Amino acid sequence: MASGDGWIVRVRPHAGRLTRAQAAGIARLAAAHGQGTLELTRRANLQLRGVAQGSHPQLLAGLKALGLVDADAAAEQRRNIVVTPFGEPGDATLALACALASELARALAAPGAPALPAKFGFAVDCGAAPVLRATPAHVRIERDSQGLVVRADRVPLAARATPQDAVAIAMELAHWFARGDAAAPPPRFQPAPLPQRTGPRPQPGPVPGGWLVAAAFGQLQADTFARLAELGALRLTPWRMLLVEGVRSAPALPGLPGLLTDPADPLLRVVACSGAEGCRQAVGATRPLARALAGLVPAHGLLHVSGCSKGCAHAEPTVTLVATPAGYDLVRHGKASSRPDRHALRADELASHLACAWNTTTTTQDAPAHDATDTPPL
Ligand code: SF4
CATH class of the missing domain: 3.30.413.10 (Sulfite Reductase Hemoprotein, domain 1)
Incomplete structure (x- = not known):
């Protein structure tokens, strides 16, 4: 996308996760081919700013080498999935969330996937408690006391699901949205109260799985991103924050521009x-x-x-x-x-x-x- 300061290149990491090598690689690419600025978006993606048009092929090759570009651009466009960032490595609910996100990505890339508008999104929010209710998404996979539930956003419809059929049910809903409001909803979906779309906004500090750090206006310099990658793998969140995996105490990163670690900032x-x-x-x-x-x-x-x-x-x-x-x-x-x-x-x-x-x-x-x-x- 063109912008006032050059091209913006959006990177959509699978399940919102970056290995340390991927994060370090993105930082290098942002410095080499852009302004050296990375942006955290509200759908837990990353954007590189100020990319010159002539640098785009090299940047793309670098991102492909890091495993961050899908083979099919249209499928990547549909792969608009936000995943709960919270959970300890090895935690069963976190593993399930990541597995469901991968299965959903495959379903969205398969022949016959619905033609969804660019802003159409999914939230895989099946940790111990939902944390993505305030994040825009049309289809949500959540968990309640009885197990998994697939919800339509802003439409009072929900269906019970299991780990085995949750993605298929979510895709039924996506097909229904793609057909338009006039079509009858899939029969398995029953009327259900709309959940509150707000919730406490996470703050920098310790969380299940690591430590949250925030970025002023969602922007970080490539050097700062690389320093964070030295501490652990990074999970992207929709709150202009990164979860640094495995970090158990406040990271000692004084003076890094744009990094917010104090919840009172x-x-x-x-x-x-x-x-x-x-x-x-x-x-x-x-x-x-x-x-x-x-x-x-x-x-x-x-x-x-x-x-x-x-x-x-x-x-x-x-x-x-x-x-x-x-x-x-x-x-x-x-x-x-x-x-x-x-x-x-x-x-x-x-x-x-x-x-x-x-x-x-x-x-x-x-x-x-x-x-x-x-x-x-x-
Ligand atoms: S809201 Fe801001 S970023 Fe969006 S078009 Fe207006 S000036 Fe540009």
């Missing part, structure tokens, strides 16, 4: 797209402003700064600033495309208006993370 409470620095459609700066305002965001709050009304960085309602040719519009509780409560504010007026916004709204960090790019969120 104010930069965890702001999201912003690349704005004028990296997007041709941006009307104003975003990340410098978000960085300057982060300290004003209360512990429960989330501020979204958007370079235009498209709102690529965050799709859920929260306190939102939108760059316009006349200044910044403020939405007290809404999306970048929502009707603003204040128009054309100057940068020096924003602090007082934001204080009012948090006094009158109840934003939370429970909302999902999203890509910070000028591309459709994936």
Whole structure:
């Protein structure tokens, strides 16, 4: 995809897992063929920014050598699967989640796979408790007290499943979505209450399987990524965080730019797209402003700064600033495309208006993370 600072190349690791060798290799490729910047996306993918068009063939060859490019590009496009990152190595539920993700990938690459829209996604969230409910996905494989369950997102339908038939049932649902709403749902799906789409957002620190570290605005330098790969294999998450496998104490990585290891870091409470620095459609700066305002965001709050009304960085309602040719519009509780409560504010007026916004709204960090790019969120 073209962007304001060169091509963006998205890498879709299988089951969101990177071996240490793969992660180190990606860091080398990002430095050699791009700007040396890696982005974590809200669908647990990685993006290399600033790739020159002439470098693309070499980059692709390097990614293929690392086993990170599917043989079939169309199948790779359909392989839009987020997998729970949590679980100790050897844990049976984690092993099952990874096995189901692999089986799902094979089913999506098989002849007769449904023609799904680019944003259509799956969540394999069958750990001890669901952790991906706030992550966009059309089909979910979860676990409850009775075993596995396959759910349609935003449609009150669910079906019981076993490890042996969960993928086949998930694919029935995908075929149904592909046929369109007018078709009757697969008979095995029964009415079921819609689960809450929010949940506590994980924070940097110890988690089952390792240690979570976050990236400011989802961006890490290649050197930082390589340092993390020295500590362990990496699991990608949809929260702009990486799980470093096997790490049991706070990693001693002082001064690495963009790396957030303190759960109290104010930069965890702001999201912003690349704005004028990296997007041709941006009307104003975003990340410098978000960085300057982060300290004003209360512990429960989330501020979204958007370079235009498209709102690529965050799709859920929260306190939102939108760059316009006349200044910044403020939405007290809404999306970048929502009707603003204040128009054309100057940068020096924003602090007082934001204080009012948090006094009158109840934003939370429970909302999902999203890509910070000028591309459709994936
Ligand atoms: S919201 Fe998207 S399109 Fe608009 S400036 Fe930001 S990245 Fe660009």
